[in-house]
Amino acid sequence: MKASRDIPNDLLESLKSLGLTKYEALVYIGLLRVAGATATEIHEISGVPRASVYPVLDRLAQKELVSVSHTTPKRFDAIPPARGIENLMRRIEMDAENALVALDAFYQEKDAEGRGNQELIWTIYGEENIKTRLGDMFRSAERSVEMLVAWNLLQGSVLSLLESVPDSVQVDIVTDNWKGERPSRFRVRVHPLGAHYETHAPPGKGLRYESSGVFLVDDARALVWMGSAGEQPSALYSESAGLVQFVRRYLTSVTEWVGPAGQ
Template sequence: MSENNPQNQAIEELEQFGLREYEAKCFVSLTKITAGTARDVSEHIDVPRTRVYEAVRSLEADGLVEIQHSSPQRFRAIPLSEALEVLEQRHQSRIDRLEQSLTQLRREPDSGSHELDPEVWSLSGTETITARTKRLIDGAETEVLLLVGDNEVIANGVNDRLRSAANRGVDVVVGAGSESVRSQLAELTSELYVFESNFEWLSQADQPGHLSVGRLMLVDDGDLLASTVAHTDGNVRERAVCGNGSGNSIVLVLRGLLSQYLDHPQGA
């Protein structure tokens, strides 16, 4: 059996949601055969019959399986749409509890700390960098400048965050070399200013084996995010640096380079 077949993938994903191995296997089996006895499940998937009863009772307690009290007992998985909703709520509850615990653990800043001192930190992974991008946009008070080099930069909710920022009065200026990206952004809201970038190095992100700019963002003249994207063997890897502080040299360089678009967008 291939390790990458849909059945094994489903079992692995369910285990990531907190189900134990036999629970995940039983749920996958019942999803596939619709309904059956412990013997049916055991014969269909690698779970001892005695362990099927234990796993199904746990799944019933989680609301994922229904039991018919016949002789022998029969089991069936709840409809897929309902199961996904149950798992989503379960996953969200775990995230909420984790957030609460980590928030309580977070160390209060020392009274002598200097949070405004210039700093530069590195990040890796498109999901992580996208999350930071959205957080910075959400916290913007006066202006957001974003240069888009890779088309994926405005995906996963970033475009919605840009629209929200523009609609609440933040000056949002976005530059891109790709016409398709500019068209998507221009349709978000009339409050968002989109311009065609003349920087050639922003139009090379999709070239195989080429390391290029993914996104450059400046927020409120104090927060910077700059990333590079590498396309190799069908994989995309994004790395970024984040800087803060109006005295940060990277912030100053980017501000000077792009000041024409921030200060005089109508003439760009």
């Protein structure tokens, strides 16, 4: 038997992306072409150096891509592709979950040490990135979540994120509209916040940032979301006293103007 030279390079690259080395990919593909083979035959089939064959087979067995007979000499067989890829994907998912837990531990340890008196304000671009930060804010809430937000943004992007807010946390929402039943756990104030502007705006010109919102969590973390139709949204996020105090005063003035919840 001769080593195969007709394996597409893109196939090798795909297997590499699933966690296989080049030698592992060559051995696995070679075994798929025969009904069991010895280490010597695998060397000839795959073109992998003889000294590397056994270490490669051991790793493929650990990855559940190869089965081993109990004969002398040992013979090796490839797990069928559908099951083999499923096994690789399961390992990738497990590795990803483990990495996420470990990385999140580092992330949660992050604090303001070494920042001195800097008032850091972060700019976030893109809806998914903003939603990720907002979701983190909601999940970490301990006392309160407050927001002044346009209904189309609330309905389209924010309501689903609010499901992660702990049950013990009070959620206050001021919005310009509400369609459907109001969740009993939220205190909702509905007021046509943009109506006055739109009434007196020049013909054909509406509210500039019609998909926008201001969010405050625990009087400690603030996010200002600015969005307009046809444009990529952006946001400002900060835990600095300056922006948090500004948002606190702004929300207080608006809620006092709008009146009690339920109006």
